[in-house]
Amino acid sequence: MDSAADLLRQGRTSELWQKYCGFVELTLEEFMLIQQRLLLEQLELLNSSSLGRRLLAGHTPTTVEEFRRQVPVTTYHDYLPELVERQEDSLPAKPVAWVRTSGRTGEFPCKWAPVPKAFYDSLGKYFLGTQILSSARQRGDVRIAEDDVYLYTAAPPPFVTGTILRAGRDEFPFRFVPSIEEAEGMDFQERMEKAFLLAMETGVDYFLGVGSVLVAMGDAFSKRSGSLSSSRGMLKPAALARAMRAMARARLKREPLQPKHFWNPKGITVGGMDVQIYRKRIEALWGVRVFEGYGCTEFGNIAVQSWGARSEGMLPSADCAFWEFMPEIEYQLWRADRSYHPVTYLTNELQPGRYVLVGTSLLGGVFVRYILGDLVRVLKTSDPELGIHLPQIVVESRADDLIDLGSMVLLTERSLWQAFAHLDLQTTDWVARKEILPTEGPVVRVFIESDNGHQANLANDLHGALIETSDDYKTAFGITGGNPVRVSTLAPGTFKAYLEAKRAEGAELGHLKPPRMQPSDAVMKRLLDLGGQRRVNQG
Amino acid sequence: MTAVRAATFFALICYILLIAVVFRRARHRAEARYFLLYLAGMTVWQAGQAVVAFTANPDVALTGYRIVAAFAPSFGFFYAMFVRELVNVRTTRALVPLGYILVFGSPLITFLGGELVVASVYLEPGFPMFLPNLGPGAYVLGVAVYAFMLYALYHLVRARHVSTSSIERNRLTYLIIGVPVVILGSAANYLPQLRAYPIDTIANMINAALTAFAIVRYRLLDIQLVMQKGLRYSLTTLIVTMIYFLLVSLSVQVLHLVAGYQVFMLSLVLAAVAAVAVQPLRDMLQGRVDKLFFREKYDAAQMLQRVSRSSAAVLDIEQLTDMILTEIAGAMRIERAAFFLKDETGGYLLAASRGLMIDTEWRLRPDHPLVTYLAARPQVFLAQNLDRLPMARAFRLEEREQWEQLDAELLVPVIAKGALVGVLAVGQRMAGTDYGEDDRLVLMTLANQTAIAVENARLYxxxxxxxxxxxxxEARTLDSLHEKEVLLREIHHRVKNNLQVIYSLLSLQSQYAPDAATLEVLRDSQNRIRSMALIHEKLYQSVNLADIDFGEYLRTLAAQLHRSYTTGERKIHLVVSTSPIRLPLDVALPCALIASELISNALKHAFVGRTEGILRIGISPDEDGAVRLEVADDGVGMPLTLPDGQWSEDGGGTLGHVTLGMQLIRGLVRQLDGDMTMSNGRGARFVVSFRPAASVMADVT
Structure with missing residues (x-):
């Protein structure tokens, strides 16, 4: 078999496209056939392992229906102690790598997940497919080239992003800056500085990162317009030339210095719940259309957009996991009673709406009907105009992080982001918590650190923005006139102080920032201690 | 002049046809779109040439030359763009805007720039058409066209150099040959001696045709093979021609020497004779050339003939698939091959293989991605394309391993009656060469020819x-039946043994009988049990375990009872007359008990006070199909007052006393749905008649 680089050298770009991006052109029947075949094989593999037999409760289903009917949904606790102790003998397939999350305080140090060989190869293929799609202007457009410079702000191995990068490098010779091995020994700040210093010399062809980081970087450029760092790295001729060129471009366009003046990337892939919010801003700063990807530690790639970010939502991957979609209400019922067997829908049974994602590993992975905990919205089940036959999804929130306002409306992180975006609020950071007020019942209190300082009417503005951007919210509160939004401001620098304090404590990457939704009492106390609070809208 | 016009006109038509073919077959590919633009440019350029060739008007000829000059850059540029797209060149981006400026600018410069590009036209003596006076702009445009073509050539050569695929290199070779042809063809215009000929037109045509072929026919004939074959055929033809001319001239010379003069007609006749004589030689040489130089093709043709001849006659699927694989492996020099055949579950089972080390049964599932693909698109499938199918993601891990183990290069669907009945997988050739279009055609032909035979053999x-x-x-049923027979025999044996045990127990018990009456009761019971045991004994000794020869049974029973009841002082002669009558168990058992009771009664009571007597026992079939059991003695007779021959089942007569034995007999006769008559004359005579079939149907309750 010719490698991707071989195909590219030979100009066989249509084959390259078909091989790596053909998954976005699958019909629903083809998609389901892949899912079903791999699931049935996976069940056999699970049955051959001690952990798998335990999860299947000794009975191996022989059909998808039987599987859905008989096998209970699982959480990470069902995989203890095997996964935390990384017991390879108990797994369906020997892993070539282990990936980890940053963990959850008080439960276990971190979540570990095995990566079998076939799954690793699949990660690499999806990675390359994602890059091709991110830079494609139309169907079949392949713009990758050998030694394209790949800049990333994602965490290195053993985090899943790093493992995906490594699998991608095995698939195609991108030039990662900094190299993946080098990045493993650096913390986030070091990595960023090194990456951008190198990128000043090499240029950037592809970029992978989180939306907020891209915006923060862009803003950082704007703030120091005309006064670029004079570090040693910047003194190299290539970097100097790039900086001069960028400044000239910015001057000519009468714009503040922005990343787009330095680089002209072919594609930018962004993940995270805030992509929709930052999309326009990133595009303005970087001059490239943002391509959205969605992944997780347990299943690697979950979904990506279609070519050139043309699709509104993301298309699920066919062979990384067997996907089931649990309606929100079923999830609530299951949370109330863990013995409840919730109803789920398969990809070909979906209707637009909100679902909690449930996945079963394929290709020798270990997770079985695993509740990922992400709340996704199915926007549409197909897009005939684009020739897409698969459902399109967007990520709404963590399913556990919903703020239930008296059962009338469930506020997600996404809905609050949308409201902020609607207000065009230059927020640096915020968290939101549900509170029960004695006279008014449930409200959402948003703790916000705003560059614009004190805004007296922020609660009303946010309430208005939520009515504008959320149909559910509008239905619940638009007519009655009640305002369940309360705002407290935190002193500028609170979140930065929190981050630095956590870093000084040696906290994991995932704990450096407070959870955006429903932070714990301890986290809130820490924030308030650091920044104090001032209630804008007493309630 | 006519030749120039014809060539020009022909080229114009060809360009239009090429546009149509490429547009229809390949317009969806990016490189093909640029190629269409190139063809469009060539068509306009050729139209300009045609105008020049056909006109006698200098103004029209000037316009024609200006069209030629104006559109020359467009075909050069679009050809370069086509190559950029084809081999995925992402550098030298500045070329693109520059090219477009040239493409759109050259018509403006040519037509609005006065004499800058084509100043005027003139006629040269001996030259059939107008010639142009070129301005400096023409040379600039010419350099641009050459630059574009050289750029394209450079990238084609470079791509061919780095390509690891022989098929791809082959395709690029077609294009690489085409570009120098164009450059050389147009260079001919600068030589006054060649200017009169439409060399540039022909050269451009060749390039366009080669490129179109390369685009439309994705997998091309091996160009080296084409050239080799062409040369070899030419060589053969040359040899034959030389022999022919030698023969003719020799004959004419000999005739001249002998006759001293030359006769034209005779020479013609000799030529014709030589031609006829050379024909077989040509055929023979051609055959040899085919065999020598085109060994594989020759072998393949022979193989196809052999397979189609013999496949229809072979019904054994293993033999057939084995034969096909052997033939393919031999003719095409293939190391590994496998034949999968559809089984009754819809999957495809490995029926035959060559060069594969397979331990376990190998089966492609009905929903195997390759099976579904081949069923939907019944064409030869190149294994190297598998990885690029989106549906390859549906491969199970074990199927991936199997696929790697199979290491197939081509998969050939075997289609019969519109359904996929088999898959032929062939591995790499021993020579390491790729499969060409011819090979795939041979394999597809083979699959088509053998499909019906394979299907028939499969059905067979x-x-x-x-x-x-x-x-x-059936064998299992027989075995099972045998087992049941053994079991039944065993059961009968055990029943008989158990009855024998009961008999022995009663015998022991009788030793402790307090009085004669008790002893008699016990003895009667013993006799009844023995008669039943005897039935089971006869049954397990019988052939079919279903019925017994009742005649034989009766004789045994009578003898046993006789031994039991007779003593030395009393001599009772038994006269047993039986016919072979087979009775089933449910009839034989009551009948046996009746016989036992009647015989016992006779032996006990008929000869009381006598020292001798005759007891006649018989069983025989009646004329009307009934069975007749008779027990008669010449003893004292029965102590009852009934008219002779009258006895009914409810005891219509009055017995002196109704014994248990008689009650039993009556009950058993009723069970048999039979009749019993009794007569008293010189002794007692009992006749029981019944119909076995009816009795079987009777309710024994």
Whole structure:
């Protein structure tokens, strides 16, 4: 078999496209056939392992229906102690790598997940497919080239992003800056500085990162317009030339210095719940259309957009996991009673709406009907105009992080982001918590650190923005006139102080920032201690 | 002049046709779109040439030359763009805007720039058409066209150099040959001696045709093979021609020497004779050339003939698939091959293989991605394309391993009656060369030719399998029956043994009988048990375990009872007359008890006070199909007052006393749905008649 680089050298770009991006052109029947075949094989593999037999409760289903009917949904606790102790003998397939999350305080140090060989190869293929799609202007457009410079702000191995990068490098010779091995020994700040210093010399062809980081970087450029760092790295001729060129471009366009003046990337892939919010801003700063990807530690790639970010939502991957979609209400019922067997829908049974994602590993992975905990919205089940036959999804929130306002409306992180975006609020950071007020019942209190300082009417503005951007919210509160939004401001620098304090404590990457939704009492106390609070809208 | 016009006109038509073909077959590919633009440019350029060739008007000729000059850059540029797209060149981006400026600018400069590009036209003596006076702009445009073509050539050569695929290199070679042809063809215009000929037109045509072929026919004939074959055929033809001319001139010379003069007609006749004589030689040489130089093609043709001849006659699927694989492996020099055949579950089972180390049964599932692909698109499938199918993601891990183990290069669907009945997988050739279009055609032809034979053999094998399965089922039934027979025999044996035990127990018990009456009761019971035991004994000794020869039974029973009841002082002669009558168990048992009771009664009571007597026992079939059991003695007779011959089942007569024995007999006769008559004359005579069939149906309750 010719490698991707071989195909590219030979100009066989249509084959390259078909091989790596053909998954976005699958019909629903083809998609389901892949899912079903791999699931049935996976069940056999699970049955051959001690952990798998335990999860299947000794009975191996022989059909998808039987599987859905008989096998209970699982959480990470069902995989203890095997996964935390990384017991390879108990797994369906020997892993070539282990990936980890940053963990959850008080439960276990971190979540570990095995990566079998076939799954690793699949990660690499999806990675390359994602890059091709991110830079494609139309169907079949392949713009990758050998030694394209790949800049990333994602965490290195053993985090899943790093493992995906490594699998991608095995698939195609991108030039990662900094190299993946080098990045493993650096913390986030070091990595960023090194990456951008190198990128000043090499240029950037592809970029992978989180939306907020891209915006923060862009803003950082704007703030120091005309006064670029004079570090040693910047003194190299290539970097100097790039900086001069960028400044000239910015001057000519009468714009503040922005990343787009330095680089002209072919594609930018962004993940995270805030992509929709930052999309326009990133595009303005970087001059490239943002391509959205969605992944997780347990299943690697979950979904990506279609070519050139043309699709509104993301298309699920066919062979990384067997996907089931649990309606929100079923999830609530299951949370109330863990013995409840919730109803789920398969990809070909979906209707637009909100679902909690449930996945079963394929290709020798270990997770079985695993509740990922992400709340996704199915926007549409197909897009005939684009020739897409698969459902399109967007990520709404963590399913556990919903703020239930008296059962009338469930506020997600996404809905609050949308409201902020609607207000065009230059927020640096915020968290939101549900509170029960004695006279008014449930409200959402948003703790916000705003560059614009004190805004007296922020609660009303946010309430208005939520009515504008959320149909559910509008239905619940638009007519009655009640305002369940309360705002407290935190002193500028609170979140930065929190981050630095956590870093000084040696906290994991995932704990450096407070959870955006429903932070714990301890986290809130820490924030308030650091920044104090001032209630804008007493309630 | 006519030749120039014809060539020009022909080229114009060809360009239009090429546009149509490429547009229809390949317009969806990016490189093909640029190629279409190139063809469009060539068509306009050729139209300009045609105008020049056909006109006698200098103004029209000037316009024609200006069209030629104006559109020359467009075909050069679009050809370069086509190559950029084809081999995925992402550098030298500045070329693109520059090219477009040239493409759109050159018509403006040519037509609005006065004499800058084409100043005027003139006629040269001996030259059939107008010639142009070129301005400096023409040379600039010419350099641009050459630059574009050289740029394209450079990238084609470079791509061919780095390509690891022989098929791809082959395709690029076609294009690489085409570009120098164009450059050389147009260079001919600068030589006054060649200017009169449409060399540039022909050269451009060749390039356009080669490129179109390369685009439309994705997998091309091996160009080296084409050239080799062309040369070899030419060589053969040359040899034959030389022999022919030698023969003719020799004959004419000999005739001249002998006759001293030359006759034209005779020379013609000799030429014709030589031609006829050379024909077989040509055929023979051609055959030899085919065999020598085109060994594989020759072998393939022979193989196809052999397979189609013999496949229809072979019904054994293993033999057939084995034969096909052997033939393919031999003719095409293939190391590994496998034949998968559809089985009754819809999957495809490995029926035959060559060069594969397979330990276990190998089967492609009905929903195997390759099977579904081949069923939907019944064409030869190149294994190297598998990885690029989105559906390849549906491969199970074990199927991936199997696929790697199979290491197939081509998969050939075997289609019969519109359905995929088999898959032929062939591995790499021993020589390491790729499969060409011819090879795939041979394999597809083979698959088509053998499909019906394969399907017939498959159905035959399925029928054979069914028959064998049925035979096995029958054998299993027989075995089972035998087992049941043994079991039943054993049961009868055990029943008989158990009855024998009861008999022995009663015998022991009788030793402790307090009085004669008790002793008699016990003895009667013993006799009844023995008669039943005897039935079971006869049954397990019988052939079919279903019925017994009652005549034989009766004789045994009578003898046993006789031994039991007679003593030395009393001599009773038994006269047993039986016919062979087979009675089933449910009839034989009551009948045996009746016989036992009647014989015992006779032996006990008929000869009281006498020292001798005759007891006649018989069983025989009646004329009307009934069975007649008779027990008669010449003893004292029965102590009852009934008219002779009258006895009814409810005891219509009055017995002196109704014994248990008689009650039993009456009950058993009723069970048999039979009749019993009794007569008293010189002794007692009992006749029981019944119909076995009816009795079987009777309710024994």
């Amino acid at each position: 094998a399925a029928a054979q399998h069914q028959i064998a399965e049925r035979q096995r089922a």
